[in-house]
Amino acid sequence: MASQGVTPRSEDYSRWYTDVVQKADLADYAPVRGCMIIKPYGYELWDNIKNGLDKRFKATGHKNAYFPLFIPMSFLKKEAEHVEGFAPELAIVTIGGGETLEEPLVVRPTSETIIGHSFSQWIQSYRDLPLLINQWANVVRWEMRTRLFLRTLEFLWQEGHTAHATAEEAQEETLKMLDIYADFATNDAAIPVIKGLKSKQEKFAGADASYSIEAMMGNKWALQAGTSHNLGQNFAKAFDIKYLDKNNELQYCWTTSWGVSTRMVGAIIMAHGDDKGLRLPPRLAPIQVVAVPIYKTESEKGPVMDAAFRLVESLLSVGIRVHLDEREEVTPGFKFNDWEMRGVPVRMEIGPRDVEKGSVTLARRDIPGKESKQTVPQAGIIPTVTRLLNEIQHNMLEQARKFRDANLHEASNYDEFKQVVEDGWALIWHCGTAECEDKIKEDTKASSRCFPLDLNRDEPLRHAKCVVCGKPAQGKAYFARAY
Amino acid sequence: MASQGVTPRSEDYSRWYTDVVQKADLADYAPVRGCMIIKPYGYELWDNIKNGLDKRFKATGHKNAYFPLFIPMSFLKKEAEHVEGFAPELAIVTIGGGETLEEPLVVRPTSETIIGHSFSQWIQSYRDLPLLINQWANVVRWEMRTRLFLRTLEFLWQEGHTAHATAEEAQEETLKMLDIYADFATNDAAIPVIKGLKSKQEKFAGADASYSIEAMMGNKWALQAGTSHNLGQNFAKAFDIKYLDKNNELQYCWTTSWGVSTRMVGAIIMAHGDDKGLRLPPRLAPIQVVAVPIYKTESEKGPVMDAAFRLVESLLSVGIRVHLDEREEVTPGFKFNDWEMRGVPVRMEIGPRDVEKGSVTLARRDIPGKESKQTVPQAGIIPTVTRLLNEIQHNMLEQARKFRDANLHEASNYDEFKQVVEDGWALIWHCGTAECEDKIKEDTKASSRCFPLDLNRDEPLRHAKCVVCGKPAQGKAYFARAY
Numbered sequence: 001m002a003s004q005g006v007t008p009r010s011e012d013y014s015r016w017y018t019d020v021v022q023k024a025d026l027a028d029y030a031p032v033r034g035c036m037i038i039k040p041y042g043y044e045l046w047d048n049i050k051n052g053l054d055k056r057f058k059a060t061g062h063k064n065a066y067f068p069l070f071i072p073m074s075f076l077k078k079e080a081e082h083v084e085g086f087a088p089e090l091a092i093v094t095i096g097g098g099e100t101l102e103e104p105l106v107v108r109p110t111s112e113t114i115i116g117h118s119f120s121q122w123i124q125s126y127r128d129l130p131l132l133i134n135q136w137a138n139v140v141r142w143e144m145r146t147r148l149f150l151r152t153l154e155f156l157w158q159e160g161h162t163a164h165a166t167a168e169e170a171q172e173e174t175l176k177m178l179d180i181y182a183d184f185a186t187n188d189a190a191i192p193v194i195k196g197l198k199s200k201q202e203k204f205a206g207a208d209a210s211y212s213i214e215a216m217m218g219n220k221w222a223l224q225a226g227t228s229h230n231l232g233q234n235f236a237k238a239f240d241i242k243y244l245d246k247n248n249e250l251q252y253c254w255t256t257s258w259g260v261s262t263r264m265v266g267a268i269i270m271a272h273g274d275d276k277g278l279r280l281p282p283r284l285a286p287i288q289v290v291a292v293p294i295y296k297t298e299s300e301k302g303p304v305m306d307a308a309f310r311l312v313e314s315l316l317s318v319g320i321r322v323h324l325d326e327r328e329e330v331t332p333g334f335k336f337n338d339w340e341m342r343g344v345p346v347r348m349e350i351g352p353r354d355v356e357k358g359s360v361t362l363a364r365r366d367i368p369g370k371e372s373k374q375t376v377p378q379a380g381i382i383p384t385v386t387r388l389l390n391e392i393q394h395n396m397l398e399q400a401r402k403f404r405d406a407n408l409h410e411a412s413n414y415d416e417f418k419q420v421v422e423d424g425w426a427l428i429w430h431c432g433t434a435e436c437e438d439k440i441k442e443d444t445k446a447s448s449r450c451f452p453l454d455l456n457r458d459e460p461l462r463h464a465k466c467v468v469c470g471k472p473a474q475g476k477a478y479f480a481r482a483y
Numbered sequence: 484m485a486s487q488g489v490t491p492r493s494e495d496y497s498r499w500y501t502d503v504v505q506k507a508d509l510a511d512y513a514p515v516r517g518c519m520i521i522k523p524y525g526y527e528l529w530d531n532i533k534n535g536l537d538k539r540f541k542a543t544g545h546k547n548a549y550f551p552l553f554i555p556m557s558f559l560k561k562e563a564e565h566v567e568g569f570a571p572e573l574a575i576v577t578i579g580g581g582e583t584l585e586e587p588l589v590v591r592p593t594s595e596t597i598i599g600h601s602f603s604q605w606i607q608s609y610r611d612l613p614l615l616i617n618q619w620a621n622v623v624r625w626e627m628r629t630r631l632f633l634r635t636l637e638f639l640w641q642e643g644h645t646a647h648a649t650a651e652e653a654q655e656e657t658l659k660m661l662d663i664y665a666d667f668a669t670n671d672a673a674i675p676v677i678k679g680l681k682s683k684q685e686k687f688a689g690a691d692a693s694y695s696i697e698a699m700m701g702n703k704w705a706l707q708a709g710t711s712h713n714l715g716q717n718f719a720k721a722f723d724i725k726y727l728d729k730n731n732e733l734q735y736c737w738t739t740s741w742g743v744s745t746r747m748v749g750a751i752i753m754a755h756g757d758d759k760g761l762r763l764p765p766r767l768a769p770i771q772v773v774a775v776p777i778y779k780t781e782s783e784k785g786p787v788m789d790a791a792f793r794l795v796e797s798l799l800s801v802g803i804r805v806h807l808d809e810r811e812e813v814t815p816g817f818k819f820n821d822w823e824m825r826g827v828p829v830r831m832e833i834g835p836r837d838v839e840k841g842s843v844t845l846a847r848r849d850i851p852g853k854e855s856k857q858t859v860p861q862a863g864i865i866p867t868v869t870r871l872l873n874e875i876q877h878n879m880l881e882q883a884r885k886f887r888d889a890n891l892h893e894a895s896n897y898d899e900f901k902q903v904v905e906d907g908w909a910l911i912w913h914c915g916t917a918e919c920e921d922k923i924k925e926d927t928k929a930s931s932r933c934f935p936l937d938l939n940r941d942e943p944l945r946h947a948k949c950v951v952c953g954k955p956a957q958g959k960a961y962f963a964r965a966y
Contacts (some may be wrong), residue, residue: 006623028601028604030550030551030597031555031558031597031600032553032554032555035551035552035553037548037549037550037551037601038549039548040501040546040547040616042547043546043547043548043952044546044547046549047547061632063523063526063527064523064526064527064530065520065521065522065523065526066520066521066526066529066639067513067520067521068513068515068518068520068637069518069590069621069623069637070515070518070574070623070636070637071515072514072515075514087581087851088580088581089580090578090579090580090581091553091576091578091579091580091588092576092577092578092579093575093576093577093590094575094576094577094578095573095574095575095577095587096573096574096575096625097571097573097574097625098570098571098573098625099571099629104578105515105574107552107576107590114513114514114515117514118511118520121511133523136623137621138552138620140552140553142579142580142581144580153553154551156549202653250622257671329610357949371707415646439535
C-alpha cells in the first residue's frame, strides 16, 4: 500500500515516473535484467486497454490467431533490412531438451516472418483476400537501457498482420489502423495524439513506410504510442505470399503490420499523472469509483456502512467499477491519499452527516483540491456518477490537449528550432534525411517524431527548404526529446 | 475451407483427430518443430474457454498479473524435485543482444519459481494473505513427441498461484480450484470429468499432492484436462515466502498452483467429435448458429436473403453468435458439410418455402441425420433458438456422460483388470507405488489416472489390498490409456 508521496515531477521527472509505477502498484522490476512484473492493478489497466483495442479490431473485420514464440533464424534472414534491424536485439535459444539445437531459435522480436510464412500457405486466390489477422502476444527485444512499461526486454503487445490484393488497399489498411489507434488514444486513454509518417531513418526495418501516433508526456517529451507499417511487397517477396487474381495470374500480395504495446500504460501515466500520483481516464480505470466510509464510533459505523453498501451495489448494478474500501487499520485520510496515488477518477465519501441528509460527497481526481468536491443526493446516484465519469473523461482529454497545444512550436530557422525544442516540440521544414536528423540529435538530443498527416496535406511543398541543410523539404516534421 | 471428410474414427483415431483439427481450421503445424499455429477459429474457441475460466477465477477473488517469460537457471535449482522434473524439458536462451549470457535464461516451463520469488517480496504479514494470483501466458516444454493442442512444445495456459497462512487453507484452495475446473468442464465444455488425487509418481514436480480432472475421449483413452497442486511449504521454503502472524512471529506460507491449457481444446474435440468432424458445445462455440440461405433463382434470392438478414439480426441482438453464410461459389450442401465439420451446434436453413410460410428449418449438430430437423415459425425465433442451444448443451453432456459411464469398469483382480483396461477405464485397489504403476504400464500401456475423490471418501480402506502386488491399498484408482 502506498503510504508516502512520490518525488515531485519538477524535481526529477524520471524518478517521479518510477515512483508512480511502483507506488500505484502497477508494476515492479523483475529479478531478470530488463524485465518487469505487471502487478494486478497494472494488469487490469492493460486488460482494459486490450479490450478497447480488440473491440475496434473485431469491428473492422480482424480476427485473432496465435503463432509460435520461436522463429527459426533462417526465417529472419529472408528479409535483408528486417534482419539487419533486429539482429542486435535478439534473444536466442541454442539449447532444447538438453541438446544443442542444429538451428538456433530466435525468441520473436516481432512476427512478420513467421506470419508471412503462414500467409503464404493460407492464401491461394483473390477470394482469400484481404486476410486480416491480429495476435496478442509477448515479444522480446534485448534492450540495454530499460524502463518499466516504456522499454523492457520482454513486453506484451498486439501485432496486426494483413495481406491485400493491391497497393492501394494495403495503404488504406495502414492508415485505417493508424486512425483506430488515434481513436483509442483520444477517446479511451484521453491522450490527444499526432498521426504522422515516420522518416526513413525511423521507419520499421522492412517497411516501405511507417506511421505513428505521437503523444506528449508531462515533461513535454514525445512518446510513440503505436505504429502502423505499410510493408509493400517486401515480405510477400521474401516469403512468397502470392494469390491467383481474377485473370488466373499469380500476383504478390501487399502486406501491412501494426502494433500497440504495454508502452501505452507508460503513456497514460505520463500524459496524465501529477505530483499526487496516477490519474486514470474513467474508460480505462480498473476502479472508476472508490467508496470511503467515514465514521468515528461504532454507532456511526452501522448506518454509514449500510448506506455505503447500498450505493456501491447500485453503481455495480449498471456496470460501474466501484471498490468499497473497508479497511479498519488505516484512516480515511490515508485512504484518500492512497486512492489518489492509484488515480481512481472519483472518490465517494459517506459519513454520518450524509446518512442523515441522504447525501454523499464526490471528489474528482482530475481537478485538484477541495473546490471539485460536491455533495449530491444519494437518490439518482447512478446518473450523477455516470455524468461525472463522462465529464472527467472529457476534461482529462481537454487538459492534455491544452497542455500539448501550448507546447507545439513552429520554427522557421535552425536557431529558433534549437531554442524551442528545448522545452516543447518543434515543427520544421525537414528534408527527411538521416544526416540532418543525426545533426539535430547531436545538437539538441531531439529526434524526428513524424511528418504530421494533417499538416502535410495541403501545404505547398514546392519551395520549402529544410531548415537545417537548406535542401528541398520532404514536408513539415515534428522533433522532440523522446522516450 | 473443408471440402472433404475426415478419416473415420474406427479406421484410425489418431488420423481422425489430426484431420478434424486441420479441416475444421482450428490449428496447423508450424514450421518450428513441435509448435503449432492456432488459427482464428481455434483461437476464438480458446478465447471462449479463457473467458469461462477467467470469470470463475475472478468471482473467487483471484487477480491476473504477468511475470517474466525468462527465469534465471539458478531459480529453478532452488527446489530440488522441481528442477529434476523439468530439467530434461527446458529451452534455454544462451545468447542475448549478440553476447553470450553469464547466466543462461530458461524459457518458463511453469512459473512457481519466479512467482515464488515475487511472493516473498509482496507478502509481509497475515494481512497480505491469502494472495490469489493468476497468469495467462505461454510456456515451453521441450517435448519430443508432439500433437496439435494435446502436447506441443509451446502452449498457452493459465497458471494460478496462491499463498496462504495455513495448511488447511492451502488444501481448501487446491480443492476449490479443482471444483472450478470440474464445473467449467461439465457446464461449459459439456465434458463430465472425474476429480481425483494423482499418484506419487504422477504428481507435479515439487508438489505435496496433485489433483486432476480426468476426461474420457471418444476412443476411451483418458485425458488429464486440468491440475491443481498443493505445494505445501516446498516453494515457500525454497523462496523464503514468509509472513508475520498475529503474534508477530515469522511463518512460512503454504502455496498452491493450478493450470488449464490449450489441451482443453483437444479434450473438446475428442470428447464430442464424430465422423463428420467437430461438435462444439453451444456455450463455447465461436459460432452457435449458422444461417444458410437456399434459393435457385434470382427472384427467390431477394426474399430469402431478406428473411435471413432479419432472422440473423434478431438473434444477434440478444447476443447469440450467428454467422450468415452468404457464399455464392458453393452449394448449400457443401455449406452443410462445411459447418458440420466445424461443429456449429445449430444450422438454420431459409428457403423460398420458409419465406412463404413464415417458417425456418433448424438442424442440430448433436443429433445426426434428418430426424433432428424441425421447421419452426420465424416468429419467436429468439426463444426457440435459445431453448434449442440449452438443450444441445445439456444433451452433449448427457451423451458424453453415458458414453463414459458405459466404459468405466471395476476390476477385482489383475487378470480382470488387464482385460477391461483394453477397452475402457479400470478401477482397482491400488497401492500407489511407482513399481506397480510401471508394471501395469508395461503389461497394458495403461497409466494411473487418479484416485477419484468421490470413491475414496467413504470406502473402508482397512482390509483392501492392491490388485497387483497384494500390499495394502492407498485407495481405489482409475487406470487407462492416456494422452
